[in-house]
Amino acid sequence: MQRPILAAVAGISRPSLVNSAVAPLGAQLANALVEGRRNASVKAQGAYKKKSKRGIPNKLGAKRTGDQFVIPGNILYKQRGTHWWPGENCIMGRDHTIHAMATGYVKYYRDPAKHPDRKYIGVVFNKEDTLPYPLHAERKRKLNKTVHTIRTEAAKAEVSPSGIPFEVTRVEAGEPDRLLRLRSDYSYREDNWRIGRLVKTTGLKTKAFRTRKQWFRHRRWRREREIAGQKEAEKKRAESGGGGKVMKAISKKAAKKAAKKAGKKAK
Amino acid sequence: MSRCQAVARPLARQLRQQCAIRPFTTGAARAAAEVQQQQQSASSSVPPPAQPSALDLDPNSVLPEFEAELIKAGKMPVGSRRRRVAMRTTANVPFEQLPYQAFQEARAILAADRQEKVAKIQEELVKIAALESKDASLVKGGQSMKDTKLASLRRYVEQLKIQADINDPLVKKRFEDGLGDMNKPIYRHYAERKWRSYDYRLITQRIKQFNIVPDVLPKLDPVADVQLYFRHSKVAPGAVVDSLVSEHPPRLRVQVFDAGSRLVSLVVLDADVPDADNDAFSKRCHFLAANIPLSPDSTSLPLSRITAEDQLAVPWLAPVSQKGAPYHRLGVYLLQQKPGAKVDVAQLKQLYAARDGFSLKSFRDKFSLTPVGFNMFRSVWDENTADVMARHGIPGADVEFRPARVHSLKPPVKPRGWEAKRQGPAYRHLWKYTKRIKGLSNGRGWTKRR
Numbered sequence: 001m002q003r004p005i006l007a008a009v010a011g012i013s014r015p016s017l018v019n020s021a022v023a024p025l026g027a028q029l030a031n032a033l034v035e036g037r038r039n040a041s042v043k044a045q046g047a048y049k050k051k052s053k054r055g056i057p058n059k060l061g062a063k064r065t066g067d068q069f070v071i072p073g074n075i076l077y078k079q080r081g082t083h084w085w086p087g088e089n090c091i092m093g094r095d096h097t098i099h100a101m102a103t104g105y106v107k108y109y110r111d112p113a114k115h116p117d118r119k120y121i122g123v124v125f126n127k128e129d130t131l132p133y134p135l136h137a138e139r140k141r142k143l144n145k146t147v148h149t150i151r152t153e154a155a156k157a158e159v160s161p162s163g164i165p166f167e168v169t170r171v172e173a174g175e176p177d178r179l180l181r182l183r184s185d186y187s188y189r190e191d192n193w194r195i196g197r198l199v200k201t202t203g204l205k206t207k208a209f210r211t212r213k214q215w216f217r218h219r220r221w222r223r224e225r226e227i228a229g230q231k232e233a234e235k236k237r238a239e240s241g242g243g244g245k246v247m248k249a250i251s252k253k254a255a256k257k258a259a260k261k262a263g264k265k266a267k
Numbered sequence: 268m269s270r271c272q273a274v275a276r277p278l279a280r281q282l283r284q285q286c287a288i289r290p291f292t293t294g295a296a297r298a299a300a301e302v303q304q305q306q307q308s309a310s311s312s313v314p315p316p317a318q319p320s321a322l323d324l325d326p327n328s329v330l331p332e333f334e335a336e337l338i339k340a341g342k343m344p345v346g347s348r349r350r351r352v353a354m355r356t357t358a359n360v361p362f363e364q365l366p367y368q369a370f371q372e373a374r375a376i377l378a379a380d381r382q383e384k385v386a387k388i389q390e391e392l393v394k395i396a397a398l399e400s401k402d403a404s405l406v407k408g409g410q411s412m413k414d415t416k417l418a419s420l421r422r423y424v425e426q427l428k429i430q431a432d433i434n435d436p437l438v439k440k441r442f443e444d445g446l447g448d449m450n451k452p453i454y455r456h457y458a459e460r461k462w463r464s465y466d467y468r469l470i471t472q473r474i475k476q477f478n479i480v481p482d483v484l485p486k487l488d489p490v491a492d493v494q495l496y497f498r499h500s501k502v503a504p505g506a507v508v509d510s511l512v513s514e515h516p517p518r519l520r521v522q523v524f525d526a527g528s529r530l531v532s533l534v535v536l537d538a539d540v541p542d543a544d545n546d547a548f549s550k551r552c553h554f555l556a557a558n559i560p561l562s563p564d565s566t567s568l569p570l571s572r573i574t575a576e577d578q579l580a581v582p583w584l585a586p587v588s589q590k591g592a593p594y595h596r597l598g599v600y601l602l603q604q605k606p607g608a609k610v611d612v613a614q615l616k617q618l619y620a621a622r623d624g625f626s627l628k629s630f631r632d633k634f635s636l637t638p639v640g641f642n643m644f645r646s647v648w649d650e651n652t653a654d655v656m657a658r659h660g661i662p663g664a665d666v667e668f669r670p671a672r673v674h675s676l677k678p679p680v681k682p683r684g685w686e687a688k689r690q691g692p693a694y695r696h697l698w699k700y701t702k703r704i705k706g707l708s709n710g711r712g713w714t715k716r717r
Contacts, residue, residue, distance in 0.1 A: 071673050103673060136485035139478060145591060145668035147543045 066108050067127060070100040076121050087111065087120030088131055102142065107131045162186075176201045328355045362437070377434045384431035391424050429456045449563035452526070459524040462492045473504045473643060477596050483538050483550075483627050484600075484638060492522040493601055493640035507594065508586075508644045511651040514658075516554065516570035516583040521561060521601065521640060528562040530604040532636055533570070536627055537586060537646075539595040541668060552625035553597065555581035557610035557634075580615035581622060585659050586646040591668030594645045600627060601640030610634050682713050 064076045077084050077098040086092045087109065089102035100106070104123040111120055111132040122131045125140060133140065159165050160182060168188060170178040176198065180188040199206070209215040250258070323333040326345045330352070334344050344351065360366065363374065398417055403410040432438050432453040439457070441447050447454030470489055474480055480487050495502045496518040502508055523529070535554035542549045556573045557580060573579050588595045604610060619625055631638065656664040681687075686701040690713060694701060702708055707715045 069676075071676060074676075136481045138482055141548055143541050143543060143546050143548060143668070144671045145541065145543065146671050147666050148669050150590060150665055150667045 064100075064106045066106055068106050069104070070106055070123060071103050072101055074100045076100055076106055076123075083119070084108075085115075085118045085120050087122030088133070089123040090121055102144075322355055327351065330355075380434065381431050384427050388424055388427045388431070391420055391427065395420050395424070425452055428452045449522070449566075450526070455524050455526070455563055458492075458522060462522070462524070466492060466494075470504055470641060474641060477505060477643065479538075479596070479598060479641070479643070483536060483598060484631070485628065487638050487641060489639065489641045491524065491601060491640035492520075493599060493642040494520040495599060495642045495644060496520065497644075502644050504642050504644075506644055507647055508597075509651060510585065510587050510646060510649055510655045513597075513644070513646060514585045514655050517599075519568040519570065519599065519601075519642075520566050521568050522566050523561060523563050523639070526563065528560055529606065530558050530609065531561050531639070532557040532602045532604060532610060532634070533559060533568075533573075534598075534600045534602065534625075534627060534630065535570075535583075535586075536598050536600060536625060537595050538598060539593060540623070541589065541592045543668070546671075549623060550625050550627075551584075552581055552619055552622045553584045553586055555579075555615060555619055555625075557604070557612055557615060577609075577612050580612050581619050584622065585655050585661070587652050587656050587661055588646045588648050589663050589666065589668060590648045590652075592648065594647045596643060597646055598641065598643045600638055602631060602636035603639045605635055608635075610636075682715065687713065 058078075058080075060078045060080065062077050064070055064074065070076065075097055076090065079096050079098075082092070082096050084098055086098050087107075089100065089104065091099050091101050093099055098121045100123045102123050102125070104125045105127045107122045107124055107130070109120050109122060109131040110118070113132065113135055114120075120131070124131060125142060129140075156166070164182065164186075167179055167181045170180055172178075178190055179194060180190055183189055209218060319333045319336065322328045323330055324337065324340075326337060326342045328351050329337050329344050331348055337344060346354075365371075395417065398406070398413065398420065401413070403413050406413040406416070408415075429452050432451075433456070438447075438453055442454050442457045447457065449455055449458065467489065470493075474487055474489075495504070497508060497512045498515075499518075502517070519533075521531075533554065533556045534552065537551045537553055538548070540549045540551045554570060556570075556578050558578050559568065559573060561568070570583060586595060586597050619630075630636070653664045656662075686704060686707055689697050689701045690708075703710060707713070
């Protein structure tokens with residue numbers, strides 16, 4: 001039996017659910033319900049409203065309350081975006097976190113003179129102070145330094161206890177002076193870092209280009225020049241009647257070999 | 268060209284004025300120079316035309332045939348060939364009579380405008396005289412209104428004076444050459460405009476970014492140009508000056524932009540003297556002088572020359588900064604005294620001889636002064652500071668400031684980890700692994716801190 005005819009016979013033989021070309025509308029709806037299909041006009045039953053039960057909390061919000069004692073670096077507020085701004089003695093981190101920059105007490109405040117609707121977090125040195133400080137009043141600053149006497153290094157002896165000098169200089173004509181120092185094994189040797197410095201005294205050019213950018217630019221120009229030259233040469237060849245074909249430069253030996261081969265073929 | 272002209276032309280060229288630069292001035296001085304130059308050209312032998320003269324080597328007046336030579340020498344000819352020929356030949360024409368029609372027309376318009384302004388000034392002066400002679404009771408609004416009107420009229424006259432001269436190219440040139448007479452309003456106007464365009468902005472930026480307001484004064488808007496010179500070289504506002512350089516007092520260049528002479532007080536103030544006992548900063552006066560006469564045309568003010576008994580109150584103290592202390596802001600403050608009022612320097616000496624704890628705000632209020640000028644430099648510890656302090660007997664070169672240690676708020680925790688747990692006698696069999704570990708413990712016990 002041929003295929004289309006087979007399909008027609010099959011359609012006749014059993015009632016089709018899917019084929020709706022002949023079924024009436026009521027039957028169609030009923031069929032859809034049986035199949036479990038839902039139209040967009042029917043409201044869903046709330047699965048999309050359910051929040052996921054598990055997740056990593058961001059732990060945002062205030063980490064220090066007003067009037068709380070803080071030291072430099074303490075986190076005062078974690079936030080996404082700038083709900084709060086850094087005020088007196090505070091800074092804002094990369095992720096908008098507010099940090100204290102002084103030892104003192106936290107104050108949450110507004111400063112209309114600075115900005116009409118920003119909220120600020122500040123740190124004051126005295127708990128009784130209120131922020132913002134009065135306009136045009138001198139800034140309150142702390143030195144945050146302690147006094148120490150300057151320690152001077154004791155002069156090192158020129159000669160070691162064994163009677164030989166700690167360092168000697170090797171002088172050679174036409175060469176930079178080399179400082180050799182006494183090592184623990186009683187040998188005299190130059191410091192490694194001084195040896196490294198010697199490269200600069202040779203006047204050698206280790207890098208042709210000062211920057212990476214310069215090198216790439218040079219490479220680009222060089223290629224452009226090459227391509228331009230090749231094109232020009234090609235044009236010249238065409239003018240001189242070369243026909244665009246290039247004779248490959250081959251050695252005498254190879255030419256001889258080729259001639260021999262050609263002779264063989266001709267035979 | 269007729270035969271006669273052709274013959275006379277080389278001769279005429281020789282007799283022409285040979286001049287490389289065009290003086291902007293007019294008058295007798297030019298005539299004398301001209302005569303002298305003609306004499307010179309007459310006395311010198313006639314050069315062959317191929318030889319370049321001084322004029323031909325000048326890029327302003329080089330002829331086409333010598334251009335190549337000049338370019339080879341590295342000098343490019345200036346302007347068009349037509350202009351260069353004009354420059355050679357019209358040197359003896361005064362600037363005002365340059366033979367360009369548009370130029371002369373423009374000059375006529377400007378002259379008419381100036382005449383108009385001058386007439387207006389005279390008109391206003393008559394008005395002022397009439398108002399001055401009028402009794403205050405006859406003026407509507409009384410004495411206060413009369414004063415207001417007079418002030419307003421005078422302001423208008425000043426404005427007209429500037430307007431009368433502002434289009435004069437000679438005036439502009441004189442100002443740009445630095446030859447302007449600062450007693451004249453037009454030059455002061457030019458100078459102020461120049462100052463406001465850059466230096467004023469720079470100084471106000473320094474005032475803001477270095478917190479001079481509000482640390483030293485609650486308000487400071489400079490109206491005079493103050494420049495600072497140490498050892499004959501200008502110091503940019505806010506620059507860090509080596510202590511060896513600032514050991515000797517600087518020279519100030521002060522330009523005021525309002526007419527008349529006035530007396531000023533000068534204060535050099537260090538706003539960042541560390542006060543370790545109170546964990547704070549204090550202020551110190553490094554120089555204090557009063558009753559210094561200042562006018563628009565006297566600009567140089569070397570601090571080392573202020574020595575008079577009725578001027579110098581506190582002599583120069585070399586600004587130094589101790590090791591480790593944050594930079595010191597040394598501000599130079601120029602305060603204008605009330606017209607005709609002198610400050611009692613003896614009282615100043617008595618009040619501020621101690622230098623420390625000087626408050627510019629209280630000084631300003633006590634002697635009713637107005638801050639008019641400001642400049643500043645900074646001082647930090649450098650390799651010369653110790654020597655400078657020793658030379659001037661300033662103590663504190665042997666100490667340094669180090670950042671104060673801030674201790675954590677968290678309570679200490681016991682040592683943790685595998686080794687720390689196995690230090691006790693119960694783990695005696697492991698002691699060879701848990702004791703005497705470099706960086707962790709030694710024979711006396713656990714050494715590693717949290």
